[in-house]
Amino acid sequence: MEFLRPATWDEALAAKAEHPSALPIAGGTDVMVELNFDRRRPSALLDLNRVGELTKWESGRFEGQEGEVIRLGAAVPYARITRELSAQLPGLALAADTVGSPQIRNRGSVGGNLGAASPAGDAHPALLAAGRDVLVEAQSVRGTRLIPIDAFYVGVKRHSLEADELIRAVRIPVADGPQQFSKIGTRNAMVIAVCAFAVALHPKNGTVGTGIGSAAPTPRRAAEAEEFIAGELAERGLWQSGALIGPAATRRFGELVAAAASPIDDVRGTAAYRRHALAVMARRTLTWTWDAYTHSLRSAA
Amino acid sequence: MSPIRTEKNLQSITTAHPDGVGGSPLRPDGILKVRGEFAYSSDLWHEDMLWGMALRSPHAHARILSIDTTGALTLPGVHAVMTHEDVPGAKFYGLEIHDQPALAFGKVRFQGEPVAIVAADHPETARRALDRIKVEYEVLPTLTTEEQCLHPETYGYVHEPHEYKADASGNVVHEQKVVSGLGVTDEVRATADVVVTGDYEVGMQDQAFLGPESGLAVPAEDGGIDLFVATQWLHVDREQIAPVLGLPEYKVRLTLAGVGGAFGGREDLSMQIHACLLAQRTGRPVKIVYSREESFFGHVHRHPARLSYEHGATRDGRLVYCEARIVLDGGAYASSSPAVVGNAASLGIGPYEVPNVNMLALALYSNNPSCGAMRGFGAVQACFAYETQMDKLAAALDMDPVELRRLNAVSQGSVMPTGQEIDAPAPVAELLRRVKARPLPPALDLTDLDLRDLPGALSNTSHGEGIVRGVGYAVGIKNVGFSEGFDDYSTARVRLEVIGGEPVAMVHTAMAEVGQGGVTVQGQIVRTELGVERVTIHPADTEVGSAGSTSASRQTYMTGGAVKLAAEAVRNELLALGRRRYGWTWNDLSLVGGKVVSASAGPLVPIADLLGDSAIDVTREHHHRPTVAFDKETGQGSGHVQYCFCAHRAVVDVDVELGLVKVVELAAVQDVGRAINPLSVVGQIQGGATQGLGLAVMEEIVVKDGKVLNPSFTDYLIPTILDTPPQPVEVLELADEHAPYGLRGVGEAPTLSSTPAVVAAIRQATGLALNRVPVRPEHLTGTGG
Ligand SMILES: Cc1cc2nc3c(=O)[nH]c(=O)nc-3n(C[C@H](O)[C@H](O)[C@H](O)COP(=O)(O)OP(=O)(O)OC[C@H]3O[C@@H](n4cnc5c(N)ncnc54)[C@H](O)[C@@H]3O)c2cc1C
Numbered sequence A: 001m002e003f004l005r006p007a008t009w010d011e012a013l014a015a016k017a018e019h020p021s022a023l024p025i026a027g028g029t030d031v032m033v034e035l036n037f038d039r040r041r042p043s044a045l046l047d048l049n050r051v052g053e054l055t056k057w058e059s060g061r062f063e064g065q066e067g068e069v070i071r072l073g074a075a076v077p078y079a080r081i082t083r084e085l086s087a088q089l090p091g092l093a094l095a096a097d098t099v100g101s102p103q104i105r106n107r108g109s110v111g112g113n114l115g116a117a118s119p120a121g122d123a124h125p126a127l128l129a130a131g132r133d134v135l136v137e138a139q140s141v142r143g144t145r146l147i148p149i150d151a152f153y154v155g156v157k158r159h160s161l162e163a164d165e166l167i168r169a170v171r172i173p174v175a176d177g178p179q180q181f182s183k184i185g186t187r188n189a190m191v192i193a194v195c196a197f198a199v200a201l202h203p204k205n206g207t208v209g210t211g212i213g214s215a216a217p218t219p220r221r222a223a224e225a226e227e228f229i230a231g232e233l234a235e236r237g238l239w240q241s242g243a244l245i246g247p248a249a250t251r252r253f254g255e256l257v258a259a260a261a262s263p264i265d266d267v268r269g270t271a272a273y274r275r276h277a278l279a280v281m282a283r284r285t286l287t288w289t290w291d292a293y294t295h296s297l298r299s300a301a
Numbered sequence B: 001m002s003p004i005r006t007e008k009n010l011q012s013i014t015t016a017h018p019d020g021v022g023g024s025p026l027r028p029d030g031i032l033k034v035r036g037e038f039a040y041s042s043d044l045w046h047e048d049m050l051w052g053m054a055l056r057s058p059h060a061h062a063r064i065l066s067i068d069t070t071g072a073l074t075l076p077g078v079h080a081v082m083t084h085e086d087v088p089g090a091k092f093y094g095l096e097i098h099d100q101p102a103l104a105f106g107k108v109r110f111q112g113e114p115v116a117i118v119a120a121d122h123p124e125t126a127r128r129a130l131d132r133i134k135v136e137y138e139v140l141p142t143l144t145t146e147e148q149c150l151h152p153e154t155y156g157y158v159h160e161p162h163e164y165k166a167d168a169s170g171n172v173v174h175e176q177k178v179v180s181g182l183g184v185t186d187e188v189r190a191t192a193d194v195v196v197t198g199d200y201e202v203g204m205q206d207q208a209f210l211g212p213e214s215g216l217a218v219p220a221e222d223g224g225i226d227l228f229v230a231t232q233w234l235h236v237d238r239e240q241i242a243p244v245l246g247l248p249e250y251k252v253r254l255t256l257a258g259v260g261g262a263f264g265g266r267e268d269l270s271m272q273i274h275a276c277l278l279a280q281r282t283g284r285p286v287k288i289v290y291s292r293e294e295s296f297f298g299h300v301h302r303h304p305a306r307l308s309y310e311h312g313a314t315r316d317g318r319l320v321y322c323e324a325r326i327v328l329d330g331g332a333y334a335s336s337s338p339a340v341v342g343n344a345a346s347l348g349i350g351p352y353e354v355p356n357v358n359m360l361a362l363a364l365y366s367n368n369p370s371c372g373a374m375r376g377f378g379a380v381q382a383c384f385a386y387e388t389q390m391d392k393l394a395a396a397l398d399m400d401p402v403e404l405r406r407l408n409a410v411s412q413g414s415v416m417p418t419g420q421e422i423d424a425p426a427p428v429a430e431l432l433r434r435v436k437a438r439p440l441p442p443a444l445d446l447t448d449l450d451l452r453d454l455p456g457a458l459s460n461t462s463h464g465e466g467i468v469r470g471v472g473y474a475v476g477i478k479n480v481g482f483s484e485g486f487d488d489y490s491t492a493r494v495r496l497e498v499i500g501g502e503p504v505a506m507v508h509t510a511m512a513e514v515g516q517g518g519v520t521v522q523g524q525i526v527r528t529e530l531g532v533e534r535v536t537i538h539p540a541d542t543e544v545g546s547a548g549s550t551s552a553s554r555q556t557y558m559t560g561g562a563v564k565l566a567a568e569a570v571r572n573e574l575l576a577l578g579r580r581r582y583g584w585t586w587n588d589l590s591l592v593g594g595k596v597v598s599a600s601a602g603p604l605v606p607i608a609d610l611l612g613d614s615a616i617d618v619t620r621e622h623h624h625r626p627t628v629a630f631d632k633e634t635g636q637g638s639g640h641v642q643y644c645f646c647a648h649r650a651v652v653d654v655d656v657e658l659g660l661v662k663v664v665e666l667a668a669v670q671d672v673g674r675a676i677n678p679l680s681v682v683g684q685i686q687g688g689a690t691q692g693l694g695l696a697v698m699e700e701i702v703v704k705d706g707k708v709l710n711p712s713f714t715d716y717l718i719p720t721i722l723d724t725p726p727q728p729v730e731v732l733e734l735a736d737e738h739a740p741y742g743l744r745g746v747g748e749a750p751t752l753s754s755t756p757a758v759v760a761a762i763r764q765a766t767g768l769a770l771n772r773v774p775v776r777p778e779h780l781t782g783t784g785g
Helices: A009-018 A031-036 A078-085 A090-098 A102-107 A110-116 A123-129 A223-235 A247-260 A271-300 B007-012 B030-035 B123-131 B186-190 B234-245 B272-282 B292-298 B337-347 B379-397 B401-408 B428-437 B518-530 B555-582 B607-611 B678-697 B749-766 B777-781
Strands: A002-004 A023-025 A044-047 A057-060 A069-073 A135-140 A143-148 A153-155 A166-173 A179-184 A195-202 A207-213 B004-006 B050-056 B062-068 B078-082 B114-120 B134-139 B172-180 B194-202 B214-219 B225-229 B252-256 B286-289 B305-313 B319-329 B356-364 B467-480 B490-499 B502-508 B534-537 B589-592 B595-598 B602-606 B616-622 B642-655 B660-671 B729-732
Touching: A009 A044, A009 A135, A009 A166, A023 A031, A069 A078, A078 A090, A078 A102, A090 A123, A090 A179, A090 A195, A110 A123, A110 A166, A123 A179, A123 A195, A123 A207, A179 A271, A195 A271, A207 A223, A207 A247, A207 A271, A223 A247, A247 A271, A271 B777, B050 B123, B050 B272, B050 B292, B062 B114, B078 B123, B078 B272, B114 B123, B114 B272, B172 B337, B186 B319, B194 B379, B214 B272, B225 B234, B225 B272, B234 B252, B234 B272, B272 B286, B305 B379, B319 B337, B319 B379, B337 B356, B337 B379, B337 B467, B379 B401, B379 B467, B379 B749, B401 B428, B401 B467, B428 B467, B428 B642, B428 B660, B428 B729, B467 B749, B490 B518, B490 B555, B490 B607, B502 B518, B502 B555, B502 B607, B518 B534, B518 B555, B555 B589, B555 B595, B555 B602, B555 B607, B555 B616, B595 B607, B602 B607, B642 B678, B642 B749, B660 B678, B660 B749, B678 B729, B678 B749
Parallel strands: A002 A044, A023 A044, B050 B286, B225 B252, B319 B356, B502 B534, B660 B729
Antiparallel strands: A057 A069, A069 A166, A135 A143, A135 A166, A179 A195, A195 A207, B004 B729, B050 B114, B062 B134, B078 B114, B172 B356, B194 B305, B214 B225, B214 B286, B305 B319, B467 B642, B490 B502, B490 B616, B589 B595, B595 B602, B642 B660
């Protein structure tokens, strides 16, 4: 096995172009498990750890995205996301805090989570909920492609990167409202999601974002649930009044989230449980975000 | 009742020597382990060594039609490829019944059964060599359920009748009945006012030790083998290895390598024979280290069990009878199933006086993974069932569940269903009283929320919604030492000599230190008995007699007892020397602070002066009092050496909507006879209870049609620190006059009671029946599973 260690991003892109089958390695928390368990024997490893800009983030305005955006370097570890970005990206920061153990959070990254594209990856629901204009910045020697998050996941552990592409960063709009992330595991830490759910309120454009993890072949959003609740909020003037959403609409939201999933029975949980838990998480997280929203309305008034 | 030591004052126990018996000196291996510097068996290294690896069956049941090793043999870097045809000696081995092939032939009977082994100069080469071995299988239908196993005429055999070696028949490895009083007849039933019944199930738990199976076999000049290995019992390994190698036992010498946990999972052989065979074949040292995944296939697990219980009681809560049937799935090979059955049958009624008993316990052969020893050994499964029954009975009688247990609890002088009298303290009612009397932890404070305190913790599933608290109690009974007539003696050699002007004692035993702190205890005993400061512990090996197994809560009792005997003999010799030399006539002599001291006349002479250049070197065997086999039909017989008891109270918070559980507190009260090392005692109780907690809410090897679905720590979950609650421990010391220092084995009893206590608490919070462990979120939310 060859071990490629580019010192710069350009060298990395060149190496990937030259060795399209080389497996990128960032934090290594997925790659090393695959190697150790003998699930993967790549011809070459492409080590991205010397490429400094991958572990940086910046905020600014970017074409095609409204408002302020965080451009999150692919290899920024989860621990730093929780520490440095919980105000700007609260949903992702909450998700980051549920990943593995402290050791894993010190190494693992959103770029790696996207690269693995596991339906159980915890970053995905938060990215989906953050908005349809979340963009994965894919680069190759041929140039840059901005892949909308909804188009990124194409199958079980499959994404839409080309063989010569690497993820440079993810562009995520700064939260304009409360966000939540919730994950089920059968123990209280260090657990792969049985299922997960993220919700984000977007008062600026009157939408609600959602993301479902570990309950379908790919991470996915609950589009009907999003439309339903956005409709409720708009029709009943709740964005302005900040009044309670109420149990009926909250319950319906939960049902629609559960219906959006297509879970399976596996060793981690049954399909029935996953649906059930998604509905509960959806109700609870919607309530928490709405409470926070109304609280902010009131304190702004 | 003798003084009670609670956690708080454990530190202040005073003894003649602060690091002697009753003290809590630092473990000699502690700092190294915490720093990551301790050398485990997987760290072994030898110049010139080769790497061994096993090819395992992908099928749970198949006929082997052919094995073609050519592709592997021709791979550069491969030094040997061996199949059953290359085994020079006995083809089978086993702990109690020699029914397991060193390398499979004819058939494979469980997924992961070793079929061929290779030695290569690099682990990657060995792995590639395995890929090149072609095995042709004819896949056979599996026997995996009780129904299938008990009807061989329909479903066939795991071991064909002509090859069957156990003493039962069909697909049964072993069976034990226990009948006492009048048994359970219609007349007996008629005398009960209240009857409760239940069917229970216990999933397959894994020992989940962190150090995978590993060792290094080095061929010796005399044609023998020196094996360095992580194991629980050096001598019984050797007994099984030597015949397979075609060597006399003395040519197979074992030395204990650093053990990364055991919990019963290292009682059976794993890589030992394979490494030795390859070393013998190649003439080179061979190292084998299992990967984590291989480890799940490379050792036996806790028997999954199905249990049916019926209890009858009078209206005022007195137990009248108990009828029980315990079916343990032993998997493909016998391992220690017979002894596990013996325990389940003889301890399966629990620490209760029940006048009429009819118990049947049996272990099956199946094509599931082999099961054998794990902490609690047959008593764990039963405890979950009988303690659930006690709660059911209390509910039926509208009685307090702790009071019901206290009313029926055994005590010193009680007679077990086997007819054995408990002739040592058995403070079961007192343990229960104390654990119940403990203050409860404060209620959840939702105004000052720390997510880590909630079910789901940082996964952020609840901010207080859906959470209900429950409290549950349980108590258990476990035996200490090997039972049923087995003489599991221990040997210890103690040598006293002067080094650098100071008396130094050396202890040499074959005891496997697997993390229990046995080496600490040995030092404490020698310091107490010989009054010396410096004690060195010789590496454990087979150059000294057997120490028996590090299991059955027995090593402090048995090898500790042997060390005590040997140290006493050394002391007697030393004092005899003094008497001869100085004509002492006092008979109040002892060894304290490096001196011979007379209670009446004060210090007489430094040990170093008395001993001079000579050394006293004594070896002693310690045998526990004899036990007898249980009668096959009635189970009668004084089969156990000692009993131990632990009571637990669990407090849990359950998110009843999501089915997530957070154990808030797990309080224990246990009688240990005498706490030789109080800190280790508390550690054993907390560790044992945590393993029981794991069984209650998460730990299970999930097997479908004989295939393991979760052979990794990604999906075989063990408790993390956020799952492990504060565990206040009260230790009682009611001496057992039959045991050295009056001590009682500690390590297993807490593993029994914590599981049913946690589940009882979950039941109280949810109102659900919960007849199976581990309890899954599905069970709590009615969503299958
Ligand atoms: C003990 C343990 C616990 C875990 N717990 C969780 C958990 O709770 N939740 C969770 O979501 N995950 C968990 N994981 C999985 C893993 O930590 C995450 O998926 C993490 O995000 C991977 O990031 P990484 O930087 O380590 O990726 P790596 O392992 O380095 O790479 C992962 C994949 O992404 C590719 N890749 C990496 N960087 C790039 C890039 N810049 N461009 C293109 N492809 C790239 C790699 O080739 C590989 O296919 C756990 C892993 C372990 C070992």
